[in-house]
Amino acid sequence: xxxxxxxxxxxxxxxxxxxxxxxxxxxxxxxxxxxxxxxxxxxxxxxxxxxxxxxxxxxxxxxxxxxxxxxxxxxxxxxxxxxxxxxxxxxxxxxxxxxxxxxxxxxxxxxxxxxxxxxxxxxxxxxxxxxxxxxxxxxxxxxxxxxxxxxxxxxxxxxxxxxxxxxxxxxxxxxxxxxxxxxxxxxxxxxxxxxxxxxxxxx
Numbered sequence: 001x002x003x004x005x006x007x008x009x010x011x012x013x014x015x016x017x018x019x020x021x022x023x024x025x026x027x028x029x030x031x032x033x034x035x036x037x038x039x040x041x042x043x044x045x046x047x048x049x050x051x052x053x054x055x056x057x058x059x060x061x062x063x064x065x066x067x068x069x070x071x072x073x074x075x076x077x078x079x080x081x082x083x084x085x086x087x088x089x090x091x092x093x094x095x096x097x098x099x100x101x102x103x104x105x106x107x108x109x110x111x112x113x114x115x116x117x118x119x120x121x122x123x124x125x126x127x128x129x130x131x132x133x134x135x136x137x138x139x140x141x142x143x144x145x146x147x148x149x150x151x152x153x154x155x156x157x158x159x160x161x162x163x164x165x166x167x168x169x170x171x172x173x174x175x176x177x178x179x180x181x182x183x184x185x186x187x188x189x190x191x192x193x194x195x196x197x198x199x200x201x202x203x
Contacts, residue, residue, distance in 0.1 A: 001202035004039035006064065007031040009056040011045030012184070016077065019184035023195040033063040041201045042072060046079025050088040050104060050146070053079055054096065061097060068099060073175045073201040075130075078144060081169065081178025085148050099176050100169050102150030112162045115145040120181075123158040128170055129200040130177055130193050131157070140167070140179075140186040147180060 003025045005013055013029050020027045020043070027043075028035060036042065042064065046053050057064075068074055076084050085096045088104035096104070107114045124136045147165035157168035159180070169178045177197070183190030 001026060001040045001198060002038065003027045003041045003043065003198065004035050005029045005043040005045060006036065006057075006060060008053070008060055010048050010053050011077075011080070012047055012182075013045060016043060016045055016184045019191060019194055020198070023191055023198055025194075025198045031060065033060065036060065036063050036067055039067075039072070041197070042067065042074040044074060044076040044080035044083065046077065046081075046083060048079060050079065050082060050090040050096070051092070051094045053083055054094055057083065057097075065097065065099070068176055071173065071175050073197070074177070075197055076176070076178035077184070078180060078182055081180050082146060082148055084169070084176065084178050085150065088146065090146050099171055100148065100150055100154050100178065102148050102154065102169075104146050105149050106146050107161065107165075108163065110162045115143060116161045117143045120159050120161060122167055123160065123164070124156075125152075125158060126156040126170070128156050128168075128174070128177070130168065130170075130196050132196045132200075133192055134189060134196075138189045140181040140183065140189055142167075142181045144180060148178070 084100045119139045159167040
C-alpha cells in the first residue's frame with residue numbers, strides 16, 4: 001500500500017509521517033498531482049486557518065476530489081477534516097472541499113476556554129473500521145476553536161465540550177474519514193486508529 005500525505009504548505013507533516021511509519025505504512029509526503037494519482041490512500045493534514053488552507057490547497061483540490069470520486073480512501077486530520085466540509089465561518093464565509101455536507105462553526109461562548117485543547121473522551125456512534133479495537137470513552141488529543149456541524153448520518157464519533165460536536169466524520173461511501181483530533185498525538189489509541197486505516201485500505 002502506498003500512502004501519500006498531501007503537502008499543500010500547511011500541517012504537521014513529519015509527526016504524521018513518523019506515526020504512520022511506526023504502524024508499518026509505506027508513506028510519502030508530496031504536493032505532486034502524479035503522486036496523488038498513484039497513491040492507494042491519502043492523508044489530508046492541516047494546522048492553521050481555514051481560508052489560508054483552502055488557498056494553499058486550491059491547486060490540488062481537483063485531483064484530490066477526482067481521487068475521492070474514484071473511491072480512493074482519504075483521512076483528514078484536524079483542519080484537514082474541517083476542509084472536507086461545504087464551508088467554514090472562520091474569518092468570514094469560505095468554501096471547503098464539500099465532501100462532508102456541513103459548515104465549520106466556532107464553539108459558542110461559555111465558561112469553557114477556546115481553543116478546546118487537551119485530552120477528551122470519545123462517544124462512539126458507529127463502528128466504522130477506523131475504530132476496530134477502540135473502546136467507547138477512549139481519550140484522544142484535541143486542539144481547535146472550530147468544529148464541523150453536519151447531519152448526524154455523517155457523524156461516526158462525538159465528543160462533549162460544553163456541546164456535543166463531531167470528533168470523527170465519514171462520508172456515506174465510507175472512503176472519506178475525518179478526525180477533529182490528532183491521532184498522531186493521541187498515544188496508543190491514535191496509533192491504533194492509524195494502523196486500522198492502513199490495514200483496512202491496504203492490499
